[in-house]
Amino acid sequence: MEETTTHTAxxxxxxxxxxxxxxxxxxxxxxxxxxxxxxxxxxxxVDRGLSVTVRLGEVETIEFHRDQGIGIAxxxxxxxxxxxxxxxxxxxxxxxxxxxxxIARHTGEDACAGLADPDRLARDWPELxxxxxxxxxxxxAIALARACEDAARAVDRRIENSEGATVTTHDGTTVxxxxxxxxxxxxxxxxxxxxxxxxxxGEAMERDYWWTxxxxxxxxxxAEAVGRRAGERAARRLGGRKLATRECxxxxxxxxxxxLIGHFLxxxxxxxxxxxxSFLLDRLGEAVFPAWMAIREDPHIPKALGSAPFDAEGxxxxxxxxxxxxxxxxxxLDTYSACRLGMxxxxxxxxxxxxxxxxxxxxxxxxxxAEMGEGLLVTELMGHGVNYVTGDYSRGAAGxxxxxxxxxxxxxxxxxxxxxxxxFRDIVAVADDVDRRGRVRTGAILVGRMTVAGD
Amino acid sequence: MSETTHESVQAPxxxxxxAADPLQLARELILAPGGLAxxxxxxxxxxxxxxxxxxxxxxxxxxxxxSWIFEDGRVKEGSHHVEQGVGVRAIAxxxxxxxxxxxxxxxxxxxxxxxxxxxxxxxxxxxVQVWQARGGHDLYRPIDPLETLGVEDKVRLLERVxxxxxxxxxxxxEVIVTLAGVHEVVLxxxxxxxxxxxxxxxxxxxxxxxxxxxxxxxxxxxxxxxxFGYGWFLEQDRALGFARxxxxxxxxxxEAGEAPAGEMTVVLGPGWPGVLLHEAVGHxxxxxxxxxxxxxxxxxxxxxxxxxxxxxxxDGTLPGRRGSLGIDDEGTPTRRTVLIEDGILRGYMQDRLxxxxxxxxxxxxxxxxxxxxxxxxxxxxxxxxxxPHDxxxxxxxVDRGLYAVNFGGGQVDITSGKFVFSASEAxxxxxxxxxxxxxxxxxxxxxxxxxxxxxxxxSDLRLDEGVGTCGKDGQSVPVGVGQPTLRVDGLxxxxxxx
Numbered sequence: 004m005e006e007t008t009t010h011t012a013x014x015x016x017x018x019x020x021x022x023x024x025x026x027x028x029x030x031x032x033x034x035x036x037x038x039x040x041x042x043x044x045x046x047x048x049v050d051r052g053l054s055v056t057v058r059l060g061e062v063e064t065i066e067f068h069r070d071q072g073i074g075i076a077x078x079x080x081x082x083x084x085x086x087x088x089x090x091x092x093x094x095x096x097x098x099x100x101x102x103x104x105x106i107a108r109h110t111g112e113d114a115c116a117g118l119a120d121p122d123r124l125a126r127d128w129p130e131l132x133x134x135x136x137x138x139x140x141x142x143x144a145i146a147l148a149r150a151c152e153d154a155a156r157a158v159d160r161r162i163e164n165s166e167g168a169t170v171t172t173h174d175g176t177t178v179x180x181x182x183x184x185x186x187x188x189x190x191x192x193x194x195x196x197x198x199x200x201x202x203x204x205g206e207a208m209e210r211d212y213w214w215t216x217x218x219x220x221x222x223x224x225x226a227e228a229v230g231r232r233a234g235e236r237a238a239r240r241l242g243g244r245k246l247a248t249r250e251c252x253x254x255x256x257x258x259x260x261x262x263l264i265g266h267f268l269x270x271x272x273x274x275x276x277x278x279x280x281s282f283l284l285d286r287l288g289e290a291v292f293p294a295w296m297a298i299r300e301d302p303h304i305p306k307a308l309g310s311a312p313f314d315a316e317g318x319x320x321x322x323x324x325x326x327x328x329x330x331x332x333x334x335x336l337d338t339y340s341a342c343r344l345g346m347x348x349x350x351x352x353x354x355x356x357x358x359x360x361x362x363x364x365x366x367x368x369x370x371x372x373a374e375m376g377e378g379l380l381v382t383e384l385m386g387h388g389v390n391y392v393t394g395d396y397s398r399g400a401a402g403x404x405x406x407x408x409x410x411x412x413x414x415x416x417x418x419x420x421x422x423x424x425x426x427f428r429d430i431v432a433v434a435d436d437v438d439r440r441g442r443v444r445t446g447a448i449l450v451g452r453m454t455v456a457g458d
Numbered sequence: 459m460s461e462t463t464h465e466s467v468q469a470p471x472x473x474x475x476x477a478a479d480p481l482q483l484a485r486e487l488i489l490a491p492g493g494l495a496x497x498x499x500x501x502x503x504x505x506x507x508x509x510x511x512x513x514x515x516x517x518x519x520x521x522x523x524x525s526w527i528f529e530d531g532r533v534k535e536g537s538h539h540v541e542q543g544v545g546v547r548a549i550a551x552x553x554x555x556x557x558x559x560x561x562x563x564x565x566x567x568x569x570x571x572x573x574x575x576x577x578x579x580x581x582x583x584x585x586v587q588v589w590q591a592r593g594g595h596d597l598y599r600p601i602d603p604l605e606t607l608g609v610e611d612k613v614r615l616l617e618r619v620x621x622x623x624x625x626x627x628x629x630x631x632e633v634i635v636t637l638a639g640v641h642e643v644v645l646x647x648x649x650x651x652x653x654x655x656x657x658x659x660x661x662x663x664x665x666x667x668x669x670x671x672x673x674x675x676x677x678x679x680x681x682x683x684x685x686f687g688y689g690w691f692l693e694q695d696r697a698l699g700f701a702r703x704x705x706x707x708x709x710x711x712x713e714a715g716e717a718p719a720g721e722m723t724v725v726l727g728p729g730w731p732g733v734l735l736h737e738a739v740g741h742x743x744x745x746x747x748x749x750x751x752x753x754x755x756x757x758x759x760x761x762x763x764x765x766x767x768x769x770x771x772x773d774g775t776l777p778g779r780r781g782s783l784g785i786d787d788e789g790t791p792t793r794r795t796v797l798i799e800d801g802i803l804r805g806y807m808q809d810r811l812x813x814x815x816x817x818x819x820x821x822x823x824x825x826x827x828x829x830x831x832x833x834x835x836x837x838x839x840x841x842x843x844x845x846p847h848d849x850x851x852x853x854x855x856v857d858r859g860l861y862a863v864n865f866g867g868g869q870v871d872i873t874s875g876k877f878v879f880s881a882s883e884a885x886x887x888x889x890x891x892x893x894x895x896x897x898x899x900x901x902x903x904x905x906x907x908x909x910x911x912x913x914x915x916x917s918d919l920r921l922d923e924g925v926g927t928c929g930k931d932g933q934s935v936p937v938g939v940g941q942p943t944l945r946v947d948g949l950x951x952x953x954x955x956x
Binding site for chain 2: 058062063064065067068069070071083084085086087088090093095098099101103106107108109110111112141162207208209211245249250278279282365374383385386390392393395397398401415416417418419420422455456457458
C-alpha cells in the first residue's frame with residue numbers, strides 16, 4: 004500500500020550552481036594570492052540526487068542527496084598545502100584558504116610541487132554530452148524499483164528473499180580553476196537501477212545482484228531485465244561445491260575482468276611508480292601483455308562514464324594507446340608524478356578516463372568458454388589480496404566449473420592465485436561481451452593458468 | 459580476564475581541566491552559530507512527524523580533520539578538512555525517509571524534514587516527547603586532538619619516525635609516514651525525547667616502507683591510534699615502534715617463499731588477525747541482515763555456532779579505543795554485547811530501527827559515516843576472549859600448517875557466509891615449529907563453520923593497534939578487532955603452491 008506523495012529532489016538550478024562554484028573558485032584563488040601563495044588551484048562541486056529502495060514490494064528508503072564542497076591547494080614557493088570544506092559560505096571558503104596557507108609554512112620544499120604546465124591546459128574542449136537529468140520523482144523511482152524486484156522474484160521459485168531493488172538519479176556540476184588563468188566547469192549526470200535477491204534451497208542461501216548505470220536514463224537497461232538477471236544469477240549459484248586444489252585455466256567474466264584491468268592501471272599509476280612500489284616499474288616500451296593485445300584510453304566518448312574534457316588539474320585529455328602489440332606504451336600520470344619520473348603528464352590527475360580493451364574473440368562469453376574447454380569461470384571475487392609491489396595475487400572466488408566449454412556446476416569457497424605480471428602475459432583471449440558500466444570497458448578475459456585452492 | 463590488561467589505554471596527560479559537558483559544547487559549536495536551540499529542533503521534528511510516521515531524528519555533525527604526509531625526508535603535504543551538516547530521518551514501520559543539509563539553519567532544517575517525511579502520507583502535527591538529555595561518559599575526553607600538539611612538534615614527530623625507519627636497515631628505500639587527526643562533535647535529537655551529544659577525538663599514525671634488495675622489492679606497513687590526543691604516540695616509544703615494525707615486516711617479506719595452496723590447519727596470531735571474527739561472524743550478526751533473513755546466522759540464536767572455547771563480544775565501551783563510542787549515532791549508550799558465549803550464539807548488534815522491528819533492545823550499534831548517511835547496525839570493537847592455551851603450545855601442536863600473524867583487509871558474503879581475509883605476514887609450521895616465511899595469501903572459509911573448527915584458544919588476548927576501518931553499503935566507520943592466538947583445524951589457504 005503506497006501513499007507516498009510526489010517528491011523530487013530539492014530543486015537546484017545547476018547553471019546557477021555552476022556560476023556560484025565559479026565565483027567561489029575565483030574567490031579562493033584570489034584569497035590565496037592575497038595571503039601570499041605564489042600559485043593556487045581550487046575545485047568546487049554541487050551534486051543533488053534521489054535514491055529509492057523497494058524491498059519485498061514495499062518501499063524501504065527514500066533518500067534525498069545534496070552534496071557540495073570546495074577543495075583548495077596553495078603553493079608557497081615549492082611548498083604545497085591543501086584544505087577543503089563542505090560549507091560553501093564565503094567566510095568558510097576564506098577560512099579554508101587560510102588553513103591551507105598556515106599549513107604551507109610547515110611543509111617542505113618539493114621541486115615538483117606546482118600547477119600543471121600552462122601549455123598543457125585545455126583551451127577549448129569537446130561537448131561530451133554528459134548531462135542528462137532524469138526528472139524522476141520518488142513515485143516514479145518506486146515504480147521502477149518495484150518492477151525490477153518483481154521481475155527478479157518471478158525468475159525462480161527458489162528466490163525467497165530480497166535485499167531490494169534500488170533506483171538512483173544524480174546530477175551535478177564541477178568547476179576547476181587555477182592561477183594560470185584556467186577556469187572551466189561542466190555538468191554530469193548518473194543514474195542506476197540495481198537489484199540483489201536471495202535464492203534458497205534447503206539450508207543453503209545464495210545472494211547475487213545485477214545493475215545498470217548510465218549518464219542518460221535512455222541508455223539504462225530496462226528495470227525488468229536487471230531484475231531477471233539478478234534473479235537468474237542468484238538461483239544459478241545454488242548447489243555450489245568446493246573444488247580440489249589444482250592448477251587450471253581461469254576465465255574472468257566481464258564484470259570481474261574490469262577489476263583485473265584495474266590492477267594493471269593501478270600498477271602504471273605515477274604515484275606507485277615514483278615510489279618504486281609497482282611490479283610494472285621500468286617496463287615502459289616492453290611487452291607486458293601478449294602481442295595481440297591492445298588497450299586504449301579514450302576520454303572523449305560521448306555519454307561515457309569515464310569521459311572528461313580536462314583532468315583534475317585542467318590538463319586537456321586526449322585519446323592514446325596504453326598498450327599496443329602487447330607493449331606498454333604509456334603510464335597514468337599527473338603533473339607531480341610525471342615530474343618525479345622526468346616525464347610529462349598524461350592528463351590523468353584524478354584517475355583514468357575510458358579504458359578500452361580490444362576483444363580478440365567474437366561470440367561473447369560462450370566462445371571464450373569454448374576456447375577454455377575445461378577450467379574455472381569466475382563471476383565473483385572477494386577481498387583485497389593484491390600486492391602491487393610484487394604483483395602477487397590471491398583472492399577469494401566464486402563461479403562455475405566449466406567442462407567441454409560449458410558450465411558444469413557452481414563452485415564457491417575457493418581462492419585463485421598467481422602473479423599479475425605472469426597473468427597478464429598469460430592472457431589467452433578477450434571476449435566481445437564488453438561491460439560498459441564503468442571506466443574500464445572489457446569483455447571476459449581468459450588467463451591460461453592459475454592456482455585454484457579448495458579442499 | 460586478561461583482556462583488560464590491553465584495554466588500559468589512557469588519555470595522555472592526567473592533569474587536564476575537568477571535561478566540558480559534550481551537550482553544552484555541541485550546542486555552542488553546532489546549533490548556536492545558526493541560531494538553533496531546542497525549540498527549533500522541536501519544530502523540525504514536529505514537521506517530520508505525522509500520524510503515519512513512528513518517529514524521527516536529527517543528527518548534527520561538525521568535524522574538522524587534518525593529515526600530514528611525510529615522504530622523501532620532508533613534509534610533502536598537509537591538508538585540512540571541515541565538514542558539517544544535519545541528517546534528518548523519518549521512520550514509518552520498516553520505511554525510512556532521509557534527507558540532509560550542509561547548512562545548519564532553520565529553513566534548511568525544515569526543508570530536509572519535509573523531504574524526509576515523503577516516506578509517509580503528510581499528516582497532522584506530531585509532538586516531540588519531553589527532552590531527556592543524556593549524560594557524558596569517561597571512555598575518552600571531549601578534546602580537540604588537533605590542538606594537542608603544536609605544528610612544529612607534529613613535524614618533529616614525523617621526522618623522527620622517518621629517521622627511525624631509515625636507520626633500521628640500508629635496504630629501506632622509501633618511507634611514507636602519515637599523521638591524521640579528527641575532531642568530531644555530534645548531537646542527536648530524536649522524537650522520543652533523546653537529546654545526546656558526543657565529542658569524539660580520533661588520531662592515527664601510519665608508516666609504510668618499501669625495501670629493495672637485489673632487484674626484489676617488498677612493502678611493510680604498521681601504525682596505530684585511538685580516541686585521544688597526539689601525545690599518545692610520544693609515550694612508550696609507540697611511534698618509533700611502528701617504524702621498526704613496518705621495516706621488520708618488509709624485511710620478512712624479502713625472505714618469503716611461495717605460499718601453500720589448499721585446506722590446512724591455520725594458527726592465527728593475536729590482535730589484528732581478529733579481522734577473522736569481524737568478517738566470519740561479526741557482519742553476519744548485525745541486526746539488519748537478521749531481521750531481513752539474509753544472514754547465514756538468521757534465526758540461529760541459542761544454537762551452537764562455534765567450539766565451546768569461543769566467546770565473542772562487541773564492546774563499544776573500551777576506554778580510548780578506535781572503535782569505542784560514548785553514545786552511538788542514534789544517541790544510545792554503547793555497551794558490551796555478547797555475540798557468542800562458549801560457542802552458543804547469544805545476540806545480535808542492533809540499531810533502533812532493527813531492534814524495534816525485531817522486538818529486541820538497541821545495543822548501541824547504530825552508526826553512520828556522517829550526517830549524509832543513514833545509521834545502520836555496525837560493529838564497534840569486536841573480539842574473542844582469552845582461552846586456556848599457552849600460545850607456544852598451540853604452535854607445537856601443529857605438525858604442518860600456516861602461522862599467520864598480520865593481515866590486510868577482509869570481506870564477507872553475509873548470505874552464503876563465505877568470508878576471506880588476506881594474510882600479509884605468514885610462516886610455515888613444520889613439525890610443531892615455525893620454519894620459514896611465506897608470501898601473503900588470502901584465506902577463505904565459511905562463517906557459520908569456521909569457529910566450530912577452533913580447537914585451541916590462547917591466553918594471550920590482544921586488541922589491534924587502532925587503524926581498522928570497516929565498510930558496509932558504501933559507509934566507512936572506524937572499528938577495532940582483537941583475539942588471542944587461535945588454532946583453526948582447516949581453512950583454505952590461497953597460495954600458489956598446489
